[in-house]
Amino acid sequence: MHKRNRLILTINGNTFKPHHSYYIVAFSFDQSKMKMSDKILLIPWLEIANLGVQLSDGNWRITVSMTGGKTTGKYKNYLVSREDFVNTLLERIENISSIIK
Numbered sequence: 001m002h003k004r005n006r007l008i009l010t011i012n013g014n015t016f017k018p019h020h021s022y023y024i025v026a027f028s029f030d031q032s033k034m035k036m037s038d039k040i041l042l043i044p045w046l047e048i049a050n051l052g053v054q055l056s057d058g059n060w061r062i063t064v065s066m067t068g069g070k071t072t073g074k075y076k077n078y079l080v081s082r083e084d085f086v087n088t089l090l091e092r093i094e095n096i097s098s099i100i101k
Contacts, residue, residue, distance in 0.1 A: 005066045007041065011048060013058030018046050021096045023089075028066070037066070039079040042088065051075070 009026050022045030028037040041064060043051065051074060052060040064075045071079065080088045 007062075007064040007066055009041075009062040009064075010055075011052070011060040011062070013054070013060060016048065016060055018049065020044075020046060020099070023092065024048065024062070026062075036082065038082055039066070040082060040085045041075065041078055042080050042085070042092075043075075043078045047078075051078075 007028055024043040026041040048060055052062045054060055065071050
């Protein structure tokens with residue numbers, strides 16, 4: 001977490017290969033409190049090009065404002081609570097499995 005309450009991700013442009021079954025998962029960790037954030041970012045890989053910004057070096061940047069642990073920006077639909085994360089991830093895997101069959 002950046003000091004201005006922003007979660008900043010840089011995704012290597014060389015490894016960015018959009019695929020329907022891939023997700024970006026990110027969270028912040030407060031070392032002083034030894035606690036991870038209450039919200040986990042879960043973005044489908046195919047959405048990175050729409051949501052992120054491609055940098056001049058080919059990498060991708062995602063910047064999420066997290067004032068008070070919440071965001072009202074374009075990433076709000078991609079935030080999942082810690083408690084719901086595992087179930088949400090399992091649901092997504094199940095959806096992908098049904099598509100592949």
